[in-house]
Amino acid sequence: MPSTRLVTLLGNTVRHQRHLRQLTQCELAEAAKVSQAAVARIESGSRAPSVAVLEALLAAMDVQLVVDVEPLDAHLDARIAELAARPIVERIAGLDLDRLLDQLPDVPQVLTGCTAALLQGAPVPVDAPEIALRWQDSKEFTRWLEANYGQRWNARWGEFGGIWLEPEEPGEHRWSTRHGEIRAVMCDELPETIQVRHGGRDYRVVPLAELELTEPRAAELLRRQRARLPTTEG
Template identity: 70%
Template structure:
């Protein structure tokens, strides 16, 4: 089976199990057979895009496409990250400054940034935080004050679209304090505190990162395989 087919199957299974759905229940919601769901999850069948979109839409999520370095380059990058002090990697992300500037906006560090803070040597493009939908207006005001520009997928650059996370588009912004991404949610996820030096960080536990973030989950699996 191809690596991509395996990743897609694993993603469907993770999303289904996180919602406590059986394969039969997901199949009924998406209007497909239980056998099709089982074969996709086992990586025995490459799902067409329409079928994959139906399965994900039945779970209120959608497919996001990204690219990453080829395996050899990715392994080399992860080996380099593992050999470097975590404090240096936190500094490179400008994480502390960004979190300080968020002030009293309720948030939890999520995604690959949460994995980094828990010691995983995986690449992090930009800090990600979980923010509640009911705090979207406060978050928008913060973004405006920070001269935020939202990622415009149509143009392939920042700017030209409204910063409000309620508006359609990726939850990714460039600000005067660096790039930030947001996982908008109804309630903040359960968090644990990790400490580095004199500072504590509220982060999504690693096991929950793997459920919620397919790309981070794939990188974490690759890290474990390398070990």
């Protein structure tokens, strides 16, 4: 049976989380009490995991599934087409990115996810600016959130709330602040970056090739955007 888009995304998510923890399929299977063959089929997209198995695999890696919705693919394609027709300077201005970056705490950080893709010219939707931060800087980031009326996104409630600001607490790394919404990717070391320049400002961004390996949502949108490009016959 061919993989559906959701089955592929779930498989990619399991594989991505396993790679982050430097686990083999056998090690993950043993921790989750499933077979290695099951892990392989789920990661390849050839098998749709049951909810129980998926939860066991993620729990074995100390994470949990967050369910969200997005526009149907037709609407998503229309949004990509709309963005492609607009100059990149307009797309960046729509994020109000510079104002947020100027207010962030003075700790090492880079732009990642769909934000990094947009700054490199990809016409992908960006819900909120996305930054990568080191875990060692999480306490300073938390202090900044507290000082700027941060509210943490709670996927279970489907809204922002006033609890669990700290990145160490379980849940999505997404906050609303008085300077706008922000998403964070917490990591031990910042990824390699390249520098791009727009409107007289330099931005440190994760390259597109790396985004496709490490950021599932950005990778999916980049694949959709490429699929829309006209093919050339030579």
